[in-house]
Amino acid sequence: MKRVFVSYYLLVFVFSLLSCVVSAQMPLPQSPKREFRGAWIQAVNGQWQGIGRDAMQAELTRELNILQADGINAILFQVRVEGDALYASNLEPWSRYLTGQQGTPPSPYWDPLEWMVDECHARGMELHAWINPYRAKTKGTQVMATTHYAIRHPERCFHYGDLMLFDPGLPENRHFICQVAQDIVTRYDIDGFHIDDYFYPYPVAGEFIPDDASYAAYGQGLCLEDWRRNNVNLFIRELHDVIHTTKPWVKFGVSPFGIYRNQSSWPGGSKTSGTQNYDDLYADVLLWVREGWVDYNVPQIYWEIGNRAADYDELIRWWSRNCTGRPLIIGQDVDRTVAKPDLQNPAQHQMTAKMALQRRLPGISGSCQWYARAVADDTGGYGTALRTYYHARPALQPEMPWIDKKAPGKVRKVSAVHMDDGTLHLFWTEPKAKGEMDVARQYAVYVFPQGMKVDLNNMNQLVCITAETHIQLPYSDGKTKWTYVVTALDRLQNESKGVKKTVKL
Numbered sequence: 001m002k003r004v005f006v007s008y009y010l011l012v013f014v015f016s017l018l019s020c021v022v023s024a025q026m027p028l029p030q031s032p033k034r035e036f037r038g039a040w041i042q043a044v045n046g047q048w049q050g051i052g053r054d055a056m057q058a059e060l061t062r063e064l065n066i067l068q069a070d071g072i073n074a075i076l077f078q079v080r081v082e083g084d085a086l087y088a089s090n091l092e093p094w095s096r097y098l099t100g101q102q103g104t105p106p107s108p109y110w111d112p113l114e115w116m117v118d119e120c121h122a123r124g125m126e127l128h129a130w131i132n133p134y135r136a137k138t139k140g141t142q143v144m145a146t147t148h149y150a151i152r153h154p155e156r157c158f159h160y161g162d163l164m165l166f167d168p169g170l171p172e173n174r175h176f177i178c179q180v181a182q183d184i185v186t187r188y189d190i191d192g193f194h195i196d197d198y199f200y201p202y203p204v205a206g207e208f209i210p211d212d213a214s215y216a217a218y219g220q221g222l223c224l225e226d227w228r229r230n231n232v233n234l235f236i237r238e239l240h241d242v243i244h245t246t247k248p249w250v251k252f253g254v255s256p257f258g259i260y261r262n263q264s265s266w267p268g269g270s271k272t273s274g275t276q277n278y279d280d281l282y283a284d285v286l287l288w289v290r291e292g293w294v295d296y297n298v299p300q301i302y303w304e305i306g307n308r309a310a311d312y313d314e315l316i317r318w319w320s321r322n323c324t325g326r327p328l329i330i331g332q333d334v335d336r337t338v339a340k341p342d343l344q345n346p347a348q349h350q351m352t353a354k355m356a357l358q359r360r361l362p363g364i365s366g367s368c369q370w371y372a373r374a375v376a377d378d379t380g381g382y383g384t385a386l387r388t389y390y391h392a393r394p395a396l397q398p399e400m401p402w403i404d405k406k407a408p409g410k411v412r413k414v415s416a417v418h419m420d421d422g423t424l425h426l427f428w429t430e431p432k433a434k435g436e437m438d439v440a441r442q443y444a445v446y447v448f449p450q451g452m453k454v455d456l457n458n459m460n461q462l463v464c465i466t467a468e469t470h471i472q473l474p475y476s477d478g479k480t481k482w483t484y485v486v487t488a489l490d491r492l493q494n495e496s497k498g499v500k501k502t503v504k505l
Helices: 053-069 112-122 171-187 212-218 224-246 277-281 285-291 312-322 334-339 351-360 372-376 379-390
Strands: 010-015 020-025 036-041 074-080 126-131 135-137 157-160 163-166 192-195 251-254 328-333 364-370 412-418 424-429 442-449 462-466 470-473 481-489 499-504
Touching (some): 036 053, 036 372, 053 112, 074 112, 074 192, 112 126, 126 171, 163 171, 171 192, 192 224, 212 224, 224 251, 224 285, 328 334, 334 351, 334 379, 351 364, 351 379, 364 372, 372 379, 412 499, 424 481, 424 499
Parallel strands (some): 010 462, 020 470, 036 364, 126 192, 192 251, 328 364
Antiparallel strands (some): 157 163, 412 424, 424 470, 442 462, 442 481, 481 499
């Protein structure tokens, strides 16, 4: 994307929980109006295991504050690692990745998912609940709770490598996982539901997946490979339907492995030589996107530019050409990006080159950072670059018209009010709504200096996205005219028409 610079100073808002305060900043390049800017917060690495409520909340608060300042607008929070729960569940036991012992509730008691929903929404971020669908036990789990699904139904699981897995070939497993999803979607005000790349297990040399019995029972004449792919297809479609039947506005996303198929396996594949979604994990991602069974797709393109087996440049171009029927979001590996030198300028790392591809190629709707703490710790200056350059302007979420394309009504009664403390505030009233999908959840505020055409596609003029119905303005001497425009955003961030208010600052 061409970098467009402007010749005047712009105003940007600094977010706070109560208002947005304006400050001056040097000109910045035009950024996309809509862009998914996510980060994964994982539990599977054991970072929360047994540290207790206060320490976990303190670390999450630190990360969320930094991520908010870095322009991250969506958090993908892992709440189910191995048929367990980092939330209050009547279906599955508390996770050992939270309390240190599977089945043991947190003490003092709290619900991490509920807490994270509140904290993310307070910062203007979406919260997507992230589960691993098929994994029942990892190598490090020594004792399983008696309430665990695999203990109650061991005949529905199999062992492979160091893992115990829910057999994807059994309809009852598919239905149970969807029941878990429905429970989460029903009870929590999440914005999205997310699954990662573990479908059928990653291949282990010399081992065979022990699903002969389920294949004999349900194969229905399909070859083994097509049957396994169909099992995953049925699950994806059922999960999509359950989510949207329960709450139509909750987005369903998947983050598959970064290679769909190698060109050596299929002429339409990428020029790569790694593990394949379609052939090895039995995940037909292109079909899911084509059929509309997912609302967004985040392939994990974690390699560096120039990698011999899986070149980032090759893969991001392949996904851009082949898989844009739903928002395509690039899964970025922070550590690897900053550890590898740029091929054209070895004195710097690869973030600049990767972001240039992400912003320039067609059909790409943003990125998701693996992992959140690496961004919060500013590894290799990654967070600083997001904050000061790539995410220096706010962005709305990608549109999803297949879910909802009706914009909310316009805001009402926009007025500028001088407060008793001498500050000037812009107030407005939320629009009327007929149903949940029409309710204004946030507001976008644009500002234009005198003489500039009001253009809501000029993202250099978007200065604030807030859930509040007022902002503080940068009042000086009352001699300079500025035009403010306020729009309403619903749950899917459909945007209303703007309402103008000219004020003298």
